[in-house]
Amino acid sequence: MIVEQMLITDDILLNASDLDGEQQYRLVNYQLHDFEKIACLLDRNIVTDLVKLIRGAHIPDGAAGQSLRVVAGLQAFLNAADILSDPGLAYNEFMDSAGLSTADTELALFRSADNLDANIYLDIALGLRSSVPPGAVPHFESGELQSKTIPPKLKPFERNIVTIKKALAIKASEVTDYQVMLQLTDWLFEKYMFTPPAFFFLCLYLSNGRISRMLKSHELKDVRNAAWDLCFLQHWYDLIKRDQNIQWLAATRDRAIREVARIMFIKNSESEAEYFERLSNVFKLFWGVKNRNGMELLERIKSFQSRIDHPQRSIVCADSHYIEQLSKEVDDEYSAICTRS
Template sequence: MVYAKDEQGYDTIFLPDRNLVSRMARVARDGHAELQDRSSRIALALMAYSQAMELDFEPSVAFHELGAKSGNTVANEELAWFRAADNAAAHDWIAVASGRMRQVDLGPASSAETYDFAFPLGRWRRNYVVALKVAQLELEGSGTPLERAIALFDWLYEDFIFAGPAAAFATMYFGPKAAKRGLFKRLRAPEAREEAVAGIRNAAWDMTHLSDFVLRVSRAENERRRYIFASADVSLVRIARTLLLQAVAGDGWPSFAQALAEWWPEAEARAIADAMFERVQRLQASDRPLPNPSNPDIDARIAGGEAWIRKWRP
């Protein structure tokens, strides 16, 4: 990273998910690190590393997620504490992350400009439509996991938009060999169907973090930047690793099908990769526009999908 910055002129930027951002902000707010869970240890180590290496964070999606769930006041307050956390205190963060120090004073919360984080992101709205469809296919339980994955691809191609990160998320979720716990929380809760809807919304935010990562990486070369997606969610990190893979292995990277073999039998992994790339190539050869996130059709799809989830019973 030093070579990339000093010799090649690249900036390296972390894209952290909300769980990491919230834990970093909490240390600045509370003045201590009484957080012993795995996610907190990762958050402390990541902030220490970032400050020692003079690397940057871009946490905007994390704060949009918090704003959508808890409102602007909470999101902007946490942003103020995150700014205090990310403010040239490398020695303190290293001492806290290594356990040599329990108390830390990172200064007051920042009083910089506030933002409208509760405004719904268009990408999240599109991903939420996809997440509702994935949940419906899973709960219907018809066909094999491979047939459900192909059915999703067909629906994305023919009826909506082929959202690659969301499709990759679903590919892991449907995978018979995948450790997918937590990707859709409380999906089959027999009575608490609002909890199932909340879990699907959370999955749509995970998809949005992934899509933001891909979008930024696609622009990174022109910006002289390198992006690193950061999460303590192992499943999310494994999905992120597949997003930039190609149909054929090369330059030390596996093919997309080879990566899917972690979640699928080899023959099914190849079938999924072939189906995905075939639809992407057909879309690239067409001039179909993206659906407008403010279009009433998006609202109708969301309302219909939520109604179906709420009515479902085991």
């Protein structure tokens, strides 16, 4: 019960079918279910914290050690509920910055963390231990990533980063943030494709509801970091759709990602009309109740959805060359604003 409440307070665990609920935090709910398997997709920061723990990091008392204690509590909970921990694209992201060899070594450490005695995690979460005993760590050989064929580009990453860069290029033309969203929506319809994680991330970022440091700067490093965060959401969505016999949860301590998920996903209990009504209320909060700003954007989204295969859209019959050329054009626009700033 203590660990369950810790996780609820942190808002770390997401269930796509009920993103505002707390049923995913109740161990008893995992004793009777109709799924072949339940798994939890972990974001990069949680994977990093698990590796820190397995390396013997000392957990200080109080707020300074809270992040590691919460992650330990999460892993204890997942073990108790027989839920598979999945690092997903965390190591694709790590390879992007640290290289294949370092990422491969860290993945072996994650496997050790995933197989650590759950009671050790529980003790850490409850403040009964301040570190993982070195002798308790199971050993896993590196080489897992070295033996795999890693694609040079991930489509979700490319789509997210192109969408973010285009929005920043439009913003540099000194139109209002709301006009950025309108122009971006028109461009996505005419030239590109609708990528929900990036689109709703930008809705949040360019609104009254912006969360501090959700995009730390417009520099490439921070733009790439945001694009990887959004890949986490896209990957979670794809996993849910891929196999209805597996229930996929997601774990993240990133508030912006949690809020984007709550905007992006249709709840199991919602019809499409009810989802758009909820989105309407969100947009009113984002851009004000007194004007129709949010409503105009919502109408464009609905129109986009209803005409997704319209021949007016350049992307409908496009080949890979078109995508590469368009990505280059957006890169050039983005580079130009970076040069000016």
